[in-house]
Each structure stands twice: as structure tokens, then as C-alpha cells.
Amino acid sequence: MNIETIIESLVALFINRPFIEMLIKVLIFPGLMFPLLFVVFAVWFERKLLAKVHLRIGPLHVGPGPLGGIFQLIADALKLLQKEIIVPYNAHKILYNILPLAMPMISLAAMAFIPVAPFPSVGPVDYLVVFYTPYNILVVLALFAIHPFLVIGVGWASGSKYTTMGALRAAYQLLAYEVPVMLSAACVVMVTGSFDLIKIVESQANIWYILLLPIAFLVFFVSMMAELGRRPFDIPHAEQEIVYGWATEFTGVHYVCVMFAEYVNLCVASCLVTLLFLGGWLGPVLPPAAWFLIKFGIVVVFFLMGRGVYPRLRIDQLLNAGWRILIPLALIQIFIILVLAKFAPWILPVTFVGG
Amino acid sequence: MILALDAEIYNVLCLLFFVILVVIVPVAMWIIAKVLSISKPSPIKNATYECGQVFFGKSHLRFTIHYYPYAMIYAVFGALAIFLLIVAPSLLKLRIAVEYGFIIFSLAILALFGALISLQPRGE
Numbered sequence: 220m221n222i223e224t225i226i227e228s229l230v231a232l233f234i235n236r237p238f239i240e241m242l243i244k245v246l247i248f249p250g251l252m253f254p255l256l257f258v259v260f261a262v263w264f265e266r267k268l269l270a271k272v273h274l275r276i277g278p279l280h281v282g283p284g285p286l287g288g289i290f291q292l293i294a295d296a297l298k299l300l301q302k303e304i305i306v307p308y309n310a311h312k313i314l315y316n317i318l319p320l321a322m323p324m325i326s327l328a329a330m331a332f333i334p335v336a337p338f339p340s341v342g343p344v345d346y347l348v349v350f351y352t353p354y355n356i357l358v359v360l361a362l363f364a365i366h367p368f369l370v371i372g373v374g375w376a377s378g379s380k381y382t383t384m385g386a387l388r389a390a391y392q393l394l395a396y397e398v399p400v401m402l403s404a405a406c407v408v409m410v411t412g413s414f415d416l417i418k419i420v421e422s423q424a425n426i427w428y429i430l431l432l433p434i435a436f437l438v439f440f441v442s443m444m445a446e447l448g449r450r451p452f453d454i455p456h457a458e459q460e461i462v463y464g465w466a467t468e469f470t471g472v473h474y475v476c477v478m479f480a481e482y483v484n485l486c487v488a489s490c491l492v493t494l495l496f497l498g499g500w501l502g503p504v505l506p507p508a509a510w511f512l513i514k515f516g517i518v519v520v521f522f523l524m525g526r527g528v529y530p531r532l533r534i535d536q537l538l539n540a541g542w543r544i545l546i547p548l549a550l551i552q553i554f555i556i557l558v559l560a561k562f563a564p565w566i567l568p569v570t571f572v573g574g
Numbered sequence: 575m576i577l578a579l580d581a582e583i584y585n586v587l588c589l590l591f592f593v594i595l596v597v598i599v600p601v602a603m604w605i606i607a608k609v610l611s612i613s614k615p616s617p618i619k620n621a622t623y624e625c626g627q628v629f630f631g632k633s634h635l636r637f638t639i640h641y642y643p644y645a646m647i648y649a650v651f652g653a654l655a656i657f658l659l660i661v662a663p664s665l666l667k668l669r670i671a672v673e674y675g676f677i678i679f680s681l682a683i684l685a686l687f688g689a690l691i692s693l694q695p696r697g698e
Contacts, residue, residue, distance in 0.1 A: 237584060245592045251599070300607045303614065309622045309629075320600040327596040331589055342588065343581040350589035357659075379622045380631075394648050401655035408662040467623055472607035476600050538644060546651065550683050553658070557676035560666050567666070 237341045244349050248508070249335045254327060258482040262292045265523045272527035302471035309378030310468065318373045319473040322480035325369065329362040329487045334417050336500045336508040346417055347508070354414045359491065360404060363446065366484065367393035370455065373477075374465035385464025388534060389448075389455035395541040396445040396452075399438050402549035406435035407495050409556055410567055420499035422568040429496040431566070434552040436496045438545050440521075443488045445541070447481070450526035454534055489518040 232238070244250055263278065266288065270277025278288025306315055332355040334348035344351045352358065367389060374386020407428055411419045429436045445452040456464040466477050493499055497514045500507035532540070559566055622629045665671050 241584075241588055241591060245588055245595065250592055251595050300603065301610045302607075303611050304607060305615075305620060307622050308617075308620050320604055323600045324596050327599070328593065331592045331596075341581065342585050349592045351585055360659075379624075381623065391644065394652075395644065398648070398651045398655045401659050405655070405659040405662040408659065409665050412663050412666065414663060462623065462625065471611060472604050475603060475607075479600075542644070542647065547683070547686060550679075550686065554676060554679045554683060556666075557672070557679055560672045561676055564672075 240341055244347060248347055249330055249333055250349055251327070254330055254483045254486045257486045258479060259289070259292050261482055261485065261519060261523070263289045264519075265526070266291075268520070268523055269527050272524075296475055299471050299475045304472060305468075305470045307378060307468055311376040311378065314372060314376035315468075315473075318369055318376060319469060319476040322366070322369050322373075323476050323483060325362055325365050326480045326483035326487065329359050330483070330490075332358045332362075332416075333487070333490045333494070334420070334499075335490075335511050336506075344417060348417075351417075355416050356404060356408065356414050356419070356491075356495075359416075359487065360401065363400075363484070363487070364397060366446075366480075367397070370465055377465070377468040379468055381461045381463070381467040382465050384461050385455050385457075385467065388457070388461075389465055391534065392445060392448070392452065392454055392537060392541075395538055396442040396545070399442040399541065399545040399549050400446060402546065403435040403439035403442070403552065404495065406432050406549065406552050406556060409553070416494050416499075420494055420501065423498040424501060425568060427496065427498040431568075432496070432552060432556070434548050434555070436492075438549045438552070439495065440492060442541070442545055443492065444522060444525060445537070447484055447488055447522070449485075449522055451529040451532055452537060453526075453531060454537060457531065485519065485522060489515050489522060492518045 246252060263286075267277045278291045280287060281291045281294055282289040306312055331349040332352065334344075334346045334351070334355070336347045337345060338347040339345050340347075342348075342351060348355075370389045370393065371386045374382040374389065377383075407419060408414060410428070410432065411422045413419065448455055454464075456466070461467070466474065469477055493511065493514045497518070499514070500511040502510035502513075505513075556567075624630075665675070
């Protein structure tokens with residue numbers, strides 16, 4: 220066997236259609252680079268946006284011209300990675316070290332199930348998605364539901380009063396807002412007749428669900444904001460009250476992992492809102508992936524804007540809003556869908572045969 | 575050499591590749607941090623953070639019983655929400671659900687509002 224044959228077989232193994240497609244899917248677009256770049260960009264954009272809202276300049280120096288400050292996060296991350304890993308005496312050593320690392324793993328794993336655009340593929344569907352399953356919305360919601368338990372575990376394992384208090388607050392908040400998230404997702408699933416995010420997007424060809432199911436959109440958006448712990452709902456962190464809530468004790472790499480997981484969750488939530496209510500990649504003229512990114516960007520701006528314009532809720536206000544307003548609203552939306560199915564079925568995108 | 579790949583196997587291979595990467599990224603960050611950082615523990619540095627005060631008492635707080643009803647409501651509504659989500663795709667395909675569903679559902683909503691009004695704390 221001469222060297223040319225070895226090179227030829229290596230080329231055949233790596234330079235072929237399935238392998239390159241796998242690299243694109245897993246490494247670049249819905250896969251790893253998209254959430255990583257999103258985190259860098261979102262943190263910079265959030266700082267700039269809040270600075271505009273507060274009439275400040277914001278990050279300025281690290282980075283070229285109008286993008287001043289864009290490399291600030293990379294500098295911050297490098298600085299934090301050099302910091303000493305401090306494990307407090309009171310902490311549960313194993314959980315304290317493992318749980319912060321598990322958080323970004325769980326958050327990133329959800330990206331595997333999110334389809335982003337049509338794409339001729341070797342896989343089972345012609346869409347740009349890392350792993351296709353017809354039940355992908357269930358998997359994404361289930362991965363989302365693991366996050367509160369990690370937060371509670373982290374807060375307990377840190378062994379401090381502030382972290383315990385933050386974990387308890389996170390328990391009240393995140394578990395209370397799981398229910399409206401599931402109910403409003405159920406509205407979309409009910410109208411589409413499928414758990415498949417691809418079918419959900421394709422069924423919005425005539426009318427987006429933000430117009431057909433406005434109450435469900437409102438409920439989903441607000442409860443996702445609470446699930447992410449963004450500003451009007453950042454009671455588990457609450458810097459002015461309990462230092463930094465459940466993440467108080469974290470330094471260095473643990474803190475990097477926790478913040479990374481929060482922003483990847485923001486990415487997943489924005490993808491979900493785009494796919495469920497804004498028609499995903501559907502749109503004229505521009506390529507589908509561009510439409511997806513435009514809608515995704517608009518949703519992210521709305522998520523980030525909450526931090527600039529709203530004050531923090533008290534915990535009783537938050538629980539009231541969750542249990543007394545959002546859940547009844549979601550149930551009313553389901554009721555409206557049932558009335559529509561009975562009296563005006565032509566409005567719904569999928570025609571059902573009564574069985 | 576052309577690999578003849580089954581679509582399903584390819585699907586699973588993509589997921590495996592992704593999961594390996596997802597596990598590697600945080601672990602790699604941790605290893606880099608372990609290599610770059612110095613470790614000099616001291617009793618004061620490793621004490622629990624109490625805003626500069628000396629740590630006292632127990633770290634694990636008790637929480638008030640007033641939140642317990644919320645836990646019970648969550649158990650009920652969590653089950654309801656999961657049930658609704660699971661049956662949602664086939665709900666509108668059932669004639670009985672379309673014909674009578676909204677009547678049953680309106681009764682359920684009335685009952686819910688009754689419960690919420692009766693749970694309203696005094697003085698609000």
C-alpha cells in the first residue's frame with residue numbers, strides 16, 4: 220500500500236458530502252458556534268443597549284470602531300479562567316464542582332433539537348437540524364425543565380444563606396412558570412396537530428401563530444422571560460437583596476459556566492419563540508436562514524429590553540402574576556381554540572377530520 | 575471509498591458528535607482554569623460569604639409554610655399541563671372533543687376562577 224492510496228482513502232473519508240454536512244450542522248449553524256458566538260454578541264449587545272437606555276456610552280475600548288467593546292467578554296472570560304477556583308468549607312464539594320459544569324451541557328444540548336432552515340440533507344429530513352425527532356418540542360421543553368433543578372441543587376450545595384435563599388426563590392419562580400410555558404406550547408401543538416417543530420413552522424405559511432394565538436404568545440413570552448430570570452423576574456439573583464442569589468459563591472470558571480448557561484438558555488428560548496409563533500424561517504425574497512436570524516434577533520432584543528425598562532417584581536407579585544393571570548389566560552386561549560374548532564374550523568391552519 | 579449511510583444512523587451519529595462536543599466544552603474550560611489558576615486556600619478566603627461578617631448559625635435556612643399551598647397547586651397544575659400537552663396533537667381530531675370540549679372546558683375555567691377568587695388573601 221503506497222502513500223497515495225492512503226491519502227486518497229483519507230480524502231474520501233473526510234471530503235465527502237455527509238461528513239461536511241455533519242461538520243456544518245454540528246459545528247457551525249445550529250450546533251456549537253451559533254450559541255457560542257451568540258453569547259459573545261448578546262452580552263456585548265445587552266451592555267450597549269442598556270447603556271443607550273440609561274444615556275451612557277457603554278463598553279468602548281476593546282474592539283474596532285463602532286463595535287467598540289465587542290471583545291470585552293472574551294477578555295472577561297480569559298480573566299475569569301485565571302482566577303482561583305475557591306470551594307467554600309461549607310459547600311458540598313462534589314456537587315459544587317459538578318453542577319456548574321452540567322448547566323451549560325444541558326443548555327447546549329437543547330440546541331441539537333432545534334431546526335433552523337430548509338437544507339438538502341443526507342439525514343431523515345431536508346432541514347438544518349443536528350438531530351431530528353418528530354417529538355423535538357417535547358425534548359426541548361424537557362431539557363428546559365431540568366434547569367430549575369440544577370439551580371436548586373447549586374444553591375443548596377454552595378452552603379451559604381444567600382445561595383439557599385436564592386435557590387428557594389428560584390424554586391418558587393421557575394416551577395410556577397413551567398405550567399404556563401407548557402400550556403401555551405400546548406395551544407400551538409393543538410392547532411398544528413403535531414409535536415414536530417418543522418411541521419409547526421410549515422403550518423404557519425398562511426398566518427403566523429402570533430396573530431392566530433396572540434394570548435398564547437403573550438403567555439409564552441412572559442413565562443419564558445421568567446424561566447430565564449431576565450430583569451422583571453430576576454428575583455433568584457436580585458443583586459440588591461441577596462448579593463447574587465444562588466450563584467453568590469461562584470468564582471472563576473464556575474461563574475463563567477453559570478453565565479454561559481444563562482445566555483445559551485436565552486438563545487434556546489428565542490429560537491423557540493421564533494419557531495412557535497413568528498413563522499420560523501418563512502418569509503419572501505431573503506434566504507430562509509436569514510429570515511430565521513432576523514426574527515431571532517428581534518425576539519432577543521425584546522428579551523434584553525426588559526432589563527432596561529422594568530423594575531424588579533416582588534416575589535408575591537410574581538407568584539400572583541404566574542398563578543392568577545398567566546395560567547387562566549393560557550386556559551382561556553385553549554378554550555378559544557376549542558370554540559374556533561367547533562364554529563369556525565376554516566380559520567385553523569390544519570383541517571381535521573372528526574374521528 | 576464512499577460511505578453508504580442510512581439516514582437514521584447518520585442522524586444518531588450527528589447527535590453523538592454534538593453531545594461529545596457539548597460535554598467537552600465546559601470540561602475543557604475547567605481544565606484550562608485548573609492549569610492557569612493558582613490554588614492558595616486560606617481559612618478566610620474559603621469561608622462562606624456573608625458580606626464581610628463572621629459566618630454564624632446554620633447555612634440552610636428554613637422557609638415559611640405559606641409557600642406550601644403553592645407546592646400543592648403546582649403538583650396539580652403540573653400534572654394538568656403535562657396531560658394537556660401530551661394529548662394536544664390529537665385533541666382536535668376527536669369529534670367528541672370538538673363537539674363538547676369547549677363546554678367541559680368552560681366549566682373547568684369557571685371552577686378555576688372560583689378557586690382563585692376564594693384563595694384571594696384578605697385585604698387585597
